[in-house]
Every structure is written in C-alpha cells, then in structure tokens.
Amino acid sequence: RVLRAFVRPWLIDGQEIHVTASLGIALSTDDSTPESLLRDSDTAMYRAKELGRGRIEMFDHTLSTKASQRLSISSALHHALARNELSVHYQPVVDLATREMVSVEALLRWKSASLGEVAPADLIPVAEETGLIVPIGAWLLEEASRQLVEWQQLQTALDHAGLLSLAVNLSVRQMLVPDITDRIARVLARSGMRSTDLCLELTESVFMQDADYFGRTLNELKALGVSLAIDDFGTGYSSLSYLQRFPFDTIKIDKSFVRPDQKGTRPVILRSIVSLAHDLGMDVVAEGAETESDAVELSQLGCEYAQGYAFGPPMTALEARKLVGAATTEAA
Numbered sequence: 001r002v003l004r005a006f007v008r009p010w011l012i013d014g015q016e017i018h019v020t021a022s023l024g025i026a027l028s029t030d031d032s033t034p035e036s037l038l039r040d041s042d043t044a045m046y047r048a049k050e051l052g053r054g055r056i057e058m059f060d061h062t063l064s065t066k067a068s069q070r071l072s073i074s075s076a077l078h079h080a081l082a083r084n085e086l087s088v089h090y091q092p093v094v095d096l097a098t099r100e101m102v103s104v105e106a107l108l109r110w111k112s113a114s115l116g117e118v119a120p121a122d123l124i125p126v127a128e129e130t131g132l133i134v135p136i137g138a139w140l141l142e143e144a145s146r147q148l149v150e151w152q153q154l155q156t157a158l159d160h161a162g163l164l165s166l167a168v169n170l171s172v173r174q175m176l177v178p179d180i181t182d183r184i185a186r187v188l189a190r191s192g193m194r195s196t197d198l199c200l201e202l203t204e205s206v207f208m209q210d211a212d213y214f215g216r217t218l219n220e221l222k223a224l225g226v227s228l229a230i231d232d233f234g235t236g237y238s239s240l241s242y243l244q245r246f247p248f249d250t251i252k253i254d255k256s257f258v259r260p261d262q263k264g265t266r267p268v269i270l271r272s273i274v275s276l277a278h279d280l281g282m283d284v285v286a287e288g289a290e291t292e293s294d295a296v297e298l299s300q301l302g303c304e305y306a307q308g309y310a311f312g313p314p315m316t317a318l319e320a321r322k323l324v325g326a327a328t329t330e331a332a
Contacts, residue, residue, distance in 0.1 A: 003054065015212060020054035022046075027059075046070075050125060073126045076112045081139060086110050088143050089314035092323065093167065093285060093307045096299040101323070103199070105167040105307065106144035107314050108136065128173050137174050138183065144168060145191040145198070147317055151324045152197075164324065167199040169231065172206060181220040195225030201252065203231050215246060222247045229285070233257075234273065243280055251277040255288025255308070258298070266297065274302045 002021055009016040024044030026037050044059040047066070051057065080086050086108065093103035110118045127133040148166045155163050174180060188195055200221060206214050218228060229250035230243075234257050253273055260266045277284045286298045289308035298306050312323065 003056070006054070015210075017210070022048040022053050023056040024048055025056065025058050040064075069122075070126060072115060073118060073122055074130055076114050077110075077123070077126060077130065077132055080110055080112065081136065083113065085112055086136065086139065087316070088140055088147070089316060090144075090147075090320040091307055091314040092312045092320075093305050094295075094311045096295060096303060096306055099295075100162070101164070101311070102162065102305065103165040103167055104148070104320060105201075106140060106169075108140055109314075124171075128171055131173060133171050133173050134177060137169075137171065138187070141168050141184065141187050142191070145187055145193040148197065149191050149193050151321060154321070154325060158325075163197065165197040165199060166193070167201055167229065170200045170202050172203075175202070175206065175214060175217055180217065181224055184221070184226070185224055196227070198226045199229050199250065200226055201229045201231040204233065204235070206246075211242070211245070218246050218248075232287075234269070240276075243276075248282060250283045250285055252285045252287055253303075258286045258288045258294070258308075259290070271301055278302065 002023065006019055006021045009018050011017075022045050024041045024047065026032075026040035026044060028037060040059040040063075043063045043066075044057045047063055048055050048057040087110075089107045089109050090104040091107060092101045093105060094100065095102045108120065108123065110123050112118055124133070127136055144166055148164060152163045170180075177183065184198075184200075185195075188198065221228065227249040228247060229252050230248050231252045232254040233251045235254045251273065253270065257267050257270050257273065274284050283305065284303045285305040285307065286294075286303045287307055289295055289298060289306040289310045291310055294308065295306060295310055315323070
C-alpha cells in the first residue's frame with residue numbers, strides 16, 4: 001500500500017514531483033534487539049535502492065556481508081584520490097557508416113591498495129551515496145579533458161580531418177552542485193578543450209528530481225556549448241514529455257535493448273526507440289555492440305553510432321593512444 005501511494009506524482013506549487021519509496025523489512029528472531037532490527041531493515045532498504053528503487057526487500061544474512069563490504073569500500077574510497085588509486089579508462093564510440101572512431105567515453109576505474117580491483121558496479125553507488133562522486137567526478141573530467149586535448153594534437157599533427165570528442169557521465173549528485181556549469185567551464189579552460197567536444201551523459205534518474213531545477217541547469221550547460229545525452233535509455237523512469245522538454249542531443253540505448261535473445265532476435269522496441277530519437281532530432285548511440293553482426297544490423301536500423309567490444313573494450317590511456325594513432329594513420 002505504501003508503494004502504491006507513491007505511484008501518483010505529488011503536486012507541489014503547481015509542479016509534479018515523482019517520488020519513489022524503497023522499503024527494507026527485518027523480521028524479529030529470538031536474539032533480535034531494537035537496534036539490530038533497525039540496522040537490518042536499513043541494510044535491506046539499501047539493497048532495495050541498489051536493485052532499482054521503488055521496491056521492497058527482506059533482510060537476510062547475506063546482506064550483512066554485503067553491508068560490511070560496502071562499509072569497507074566507503075572507508076577506502078575516502079583516500080583513493082589522495083593515494084592516486086583512481087584511473088580513467090576509455091571506450092571507443094564508432095560511426096557505423098564509416099567505422100571510424102569519433103569519440104571516447106571516459107570510465108572510472110579503481111585499484112585499491114587494500115581491496116584490490118573494485119568493480120564499477122560496487123564503486124559508483126558508494127561514491128554517489130557518500131557524495132564522493134562530486135570530487136571524483138571533477139578529477140575524472142579534468143584528467144579526461146587533458147588527455148583528449150593530447151590526442152587531438154596527435155590527430156592534427158597527422159593531418160586527420162575529424163577530431164575526437166569526449167563523453168563523460170554526470171550523476172544527479174553532481175548536477176545538484178549549484179555552480180556545476182561554472183566548474184565545468186573552468187575545467188575546459190584549463191585543459192584547452194573546446195566545449196563542443198564534450199558530451200555529458202545523464203541517466204533518466206534526472207527525471208525523478210525537480211524538473212524545473214534540472215531544466216535550468218541543462219539549459220545552462222547547453223549555453224556553455226556542450227552536448228547532452230540520455231544514458232542507458234529505457235532502464236529507468238521514462239517520460240516522453242521530458243524528452244521534448246529537456247535539450248538532449250543524443251539517446252544512448254541500453255545494451256539490454258541491443259543484444260539479441262537466444263533465438264538471435266533483437267528486441268522489437270529497439271526499432272521504435274531509434275525512430276523516436278530521430279523524430280525528436282536526436283542521434284542514437286547503441287551500447288553493447290559485441291559482434292560484426294551487431295554493427296551491421298544496428299546500422300540498418302538507423303543507429304548512427306555504437307560502442308561495445310566489437311570496436312574495443314574500455315582501455316587505459318596508453319592503449320587508447322595507440323588506437324588513436326593507428327586509426328589516424330590509417331585514415332590519412
């Protein structure tokens with residue numbers, strides 16, 4: 001009943017606000033105490049958030065282990081920047097018509113001295129919950145923009161006609177920073193990177209927040225000259241009205257809509273998403289292109305761009321530089 005009560009939007013000052021409830025439940029046992037029940041139900045609630053929010057999760061003892069792991073990650077992450085444990089990997093985005101690499105997506109990686117390699121699926125949620133995504137995201141943008149300028153200089157030296165652009169994820173927590181547009185502008189100025197070469201990727205979770213605030217912020221970012229993309233489209237809260245209201249340039253289709261099923265058939269909705277994007281004047285990037293067959297079919301469906309292991313996995317800056325140099329020489 002609680003979840004159903006949150007299905008309808010809340011009307012506040014004439015604006016519709018969409019809110020979800022994540023519920024955790026712990027059942028009493030012989031050795032339960034009020035403190036343990038609160039702790040266990042809180043752990044179950046965070047599990048509900050991890051699994052997509054707007055749902056109920058029951059506590060079991062495996063969650064205690066996961067909660068302990070999360071605490072370890074949170075503690076170590078506070079020192080990751082100072083200890084130079086973070087790095088940026090880059091995954092190519094390819095023009096399906098020419099098969100030329102036109103962009104790279106910057107992806108955060110962490111090798112902790114105490115925990116070893118920490119998976120992004122474990123790292124990112126903790127970074128967002130603790131607020132550390134703000135300084136970490138600023139560091140990533142600074143590092144990736146500096147790196148892109150180096151690669152563009154290499155391309156220019158080799159007389160390559162088209163220069164690479166950069167895609168960087170921007171979380172809701174980062175969007176809530178009051179001067180986020182100014183911060184991004186200062187990073188671009190320090191690196192010498194053109195704003196038109198930066199694409200900021202946001203998930204559909206922005207639609208769940210204050211639409212007016214995010215609308216103003218997105219318009220400020222557009223005025224700066226950057227492009228905007230909806231990342232993992234189709235996996236979160238989707239409202240077609242927001243697609244028209246917010247100034248997005250690109251839809252990135254989640255890999256779950258791209259990969260074929262066991263019979264080799266791609267989801268029917270894939271074609272509809274591509275058509276919708278084009279009707280709205282947006283480009284389409286298909287994520288999760290793993291094979292040459294994927295690339296051919298996506299191109300036939302009208303997808304302009306794709307990324308996935310068919311064109312290269314996330315790679316270190318050194319590996320990416322070799323790829324940039326090889327592609328530039330080949331094109332020349």
